Amino acid sequence: MKIKEIYETMNYGPAPEDAGEAIQFLENHKKKFDLFINGKWVTPDSGTYFDSINPSTKEKLAKISEANHTDVNKAVAAAKKALPEWIAIGAHQRARYLYALARQIQKHSRLFAVLESLDNGKPIRETRDVDIPIVARHFYHHAGWAQLRDTELKAYKEVGVIGQIIPWNFPLMMLSWKIAPALAMGNTIVLKPAEFTSLTALLFAEICEQIGLPNGVVNIITGHGKTGAALVDHKDVNKIAFTGSTEVGKTIRRATAGTGKKLSLELGGKSPFMVFEDADLDSVVEGIVDAIWFNQGQVCCAGSRLLVQESIAETLYEKIRARMENLRIGNALDKSIDMGAIVDSVQLKTIKDLVKVGVDEGSTLWQPSWTCPKEGYFYPPTLFTDVSPASTIAQEEIFGPVLVAMSFRTHKEAVKLANNTRYGLACSIWTENINLALDIAPQIKAGTAWINCTNVFDAAAGFGGYRESGFGREGGKEGLMEYLKPRVNDNFTDQPILKPSQKQKEAVANTATPLGIDRTTKMYIGGKQARPDGGYSTVIKSNNGDYVGEVSKGNRKDIRNAVEAAHASSNWVNKTGHARAQVLYYLAENLAIRRIEFADRIVQMTNQSPTDALQEVDVSIERIYTYAALADKYDGQVHHTIHRNVTLAMPEAIGVMGVVCPDESPLLGFISTVIPAITMGNSVVVIPSEKLPFSATDFYQILETSDVPAGTVNIVTGNKDELTQVLAKHDDVDAIWYFGTSEGCKNVELLSADNMKRTWVNYGKYRNWLDKAQGEGNEFLKHASQIKNIWIPYGA
Ligand code: NAI
Numbered sequence: 001m002k003i004k005e006i007y008e009t010m011n012y013g014p015a016p017e018d019a020g021e022a023i024q025f026l027e028n029h030k031k032k033f034d035l036f037i038n039g040k041w042v043t044p045d046s047g048t049y050f051d052s053i054n055p056s057t058k059e060k061l062a063k064i065s066e067a068n069h070t071d072v073n074k075a076v077a078a079a080k081k082a083l084p085e086w087i088a089i090g091a092h093q094r095a096r097y098l099y100a101l102a103r104q105i106q107k108h109s110r111l112f113a114v115l116e117s118l119d120n121g122k123p124i125r126e127t128r129d130v131d132i133p134i135v136a137r138h139f140y141h142h143a144g145w146a147q148l149r150d151t152e153l154k155a156y157k158e159v160g161v162i163g164q165i166i167p168w169n170f171p172l173m174m175l176s177w178k179i180a181p182a183l184a185m186g187n188t189i190v191l192k193p194a195e196f197t198s199l200t201a202l203l204f205a206e207i208c209e210q211i212g213l214p215n216g217v218v219n220i221i222t223g224h225g226k227t228g229a230a231l232v233d234h235k236d237v238n239k240i241a242f243t244g245s246t247e248v249g250k251t252i253r254r255a256t257a258g259t260g261k262k263l264s265l266e267l268g269g270k271s272p273f274m275v276f277e278d279a280d281l282d283s284v285v286e287g288i289v290d291a292i293w294f295n296q297g298q299v300c301c302a303g304s305r306l307l308v309q310e311s312i313a314e315t316l317y318e319k320i321r322a323r324m325e326n327l328r329i330g331n332a333l334d335k336s337i338d339m340g341a342i343v344d345s346v347q348l349k350t351i352k353d354l355v356k357v358g359v360d361e362g363s364t365l366w367q368p369s370w371t372c373p374k375e376g377y378f379y380p381p382t383l384f385t386d387v388s389p390a391s392t393i394a395q396e397e398i399f400g401p402v403l404v405a406m407s408f409r410t411h412k413e414a415v416k417l418a419n420n421t422r423y424g425l426a427c428s429i430w431t432e433n434i435n436l437a438l439d440i441a442p443q444i445k446a447g448t449a450w451i452n453c454t455n456v457f458d459a460a461a462g463f464g465g466y467r468e469s470g471f472g473r474e475g476g477k478e479g480l481m482e483y484l485k486p487r488v489n490d491n492f493t494d495q496p497i498l499k500p501s502q503k504q505k506e507a508v509a510n511t512a513t514p515l516g517i518d519r520t521t522k523m524y525i526g527g528k529q530a531r532p533d534g535g536y537s538t539v540i541k542s543n544n545g546d547y548v549g550e551v552s553k554g555n556r557k558d559i560r561n562a563v564e565a566a567h568a569s570s571n572w573v574n575k576t577g578h579a580r581a582q583v584l585y586y587l588a589e590n591l592a593i594r595r596i597e598f599a600d601r602i603v604q605m606t607n608q609s610p611t612d613a614l615q616e617v618d619v620s621i622e623r624i625y626t627y628a629a630l631a632d633k634y635d636g637q638v639h640h641t642i643h644r645n646v647t648l649a650m651p652e653a654i655g656v657m658g659v660v661c662p663d664e665s666p667l668l669g670f671i672s673t674v675i676p677a678i679t680m681g682n683s684v685v686v687i688p689s690e691k692l693p694f695s696a697t698d699f700y701q702i703l704e705t706s707d708v709p710a711g712t713v714n715i716v717t718g719n720k721d722e723l724t725q726v727l728a729k730h731d732d733v734d735a736i737w738y739f740g741t742s743e744g745c746k747n748v749e750l751l752s753a754d755n756m757k758r759t760w761v762n763y764g765k766y767r768n769w770l771d772k773a774q775g776e777g778n779e780f781l782k783h784a785s786q787i788k789n790i791w792i793p794y795g796a
């Protein structure tokens, strides 16, 4: 083409990035990679290798080892062996290693970017300007956290050996989000990259060698899902951190149930991109390009559901189509393309299949007039309109460059549509009205809310999901918690610390009339005393075998009613911390007035000494004070990100929580679990101690005379394990705390996988509820809340 002709057409020419150094790296390894275990390159025990391809061209790039069980064992053993020394060198030395990693990544940033684009098919413009800078930033930021661990996070210690499994969409970025915080907090690592994109992780292994990271601190093993599963199942792995599909996330939840392995899951999404009628539509269009065509839409938090106010819908669609017509697609190493290749033929097929479903279901498909290059795995940007909210393409994650659009009329309808998904990873809100944006953001059930921006990430801000998008956060101070455990956990015991009295039981005060001894206690649902659906009650006897009373035998119907009542109670979550504090103080005051009666009841059930029983009541009263005090103080942060943003990290209620109380300490166990849950604004369905239920049922008399809205606390008595099963399986329960047997804990974790409930269980260990360090505080509030990061850009 002549220069004159170029001036006439103004077409872009090819602007290929030089791949020389990346090819050289592959050749240095003879295009065949072993496993990186204990600081050495080890041939896989399986003897098997598989190909990694370049999706822009379908060319083979290199052979990658398939790690089997033996290899996984070796890697975990190396990480375990390296752990004591890695702990011993201390925070500052670890900080120096992290800093060295950051520097080294920066020095080789272009090599990393090119290699990533070759292996994944994502545009070099993105790997160079987004992926790799974020990777370096993560190591720098966490070098800082490594330095500060022992001063800023005194109450915590490392978890141990961490197994990390990452996806192919942001290979090195996901590696950095996992490795940087884990190392910074003093853990050692076995990481498995995704089978389509292992190369940058292997280059990273070389960087670890170059900086002299102690052997075994980071081990990189490659392979498919089976390798990942072997890592998940390994008994010496103390935590699994996973990013990938919701399906595999659920498998991992089930596989680790009851093992005590810590778990964080960052899963799929179907995030709403909400456009209100006063939004700046030209900015919106560029936002959409970033939301759904960045990385070919293979982004867990992609704004894949466009929700537009009806009045501007057609205008916006027109602008989007015009922009789509101008997008450029091609080889990932071409510097002037907007979109690269889909990672693999498998993923391309998934996209094509789901698009076909969309067409078959009657939605209107639009694609640009130009055609994609033939030599690689390409898929054009795609827009669906006339989409019904219940259709497959509106509900399923497509993980490709496919945008589905729906319209709404009112703000209320917008919120309802946005939350009409089983996922909850992110949302993007576009309006020029800050009041509207800040009214909508808290109403969307998602871990990140971007206001007039989208797909912005930073090491200083947490990222992670609500609901079936998984749990745990990466980045920010909240992300560090995934790689720490409270030091106090080491003090938990294998046996309960109960003090049954040797003496014949005696009343606390002769004058006291025990509450409700002459009747069967009812349950408490929706602010009312409720008879059990089944019409059965159970006799409760004390430790000495004396008759104490009868308690209603709840069944699945009662649990369902309680969950419904809990959902109907929206007044509580909308109260300010200050308002909740006042209600809590009032509860404590009412309990204090009846302290003798409550102590007597404890004596009746447990035969404890009156002194111990009174102590239990007094500590319970004090505990309510603690949470009343914390109600307006357990607050969030404004993160210092690298963007011109305020990023508000807000703890929010999880929603409806199931609370299964410990069997020891009938009153204090109930108070210590229920009060923190409601302090954060949750509504609860409580299963009190099966053997000692009356302190809980007596407590509803206190609730009735307070200002706790109906439905906030619901109490269902009966068989602990039966009722827990129903709660754990219930799709409208968002979280469950369980204090009981090891077997019970395992069941809760197993059954909770279906809707990805947050779980907090005691793995059969006992806390001393009288001890403040074990029985109360921020740790409880942390498990009763989830953090939403709201990004608000500022500046012109
Ligand atoms: P995947 O969830 O199967 O793979 C992610 C990682 O998990 C890979 O390293 C894989 O080897 C490993 N893995 C697979 N099965 C495992 C098992 N049973 N135990 C332990 N590790 C296992 O995701 P895949 O198949 O690559 O993509 C399928 C769909 O998942 C995509 O279409 C997309 O919808 C979603 N996805 C979501 C991602 C996210 O960031 N949330 C990332 C990648 C995929």
Ligand code: MG
Pocket (backbone or CB within 6 Å): 052, 053, 054, 055, 118, 119, 120, 196, 197, 198
């Ligand atoms: Mg590849």
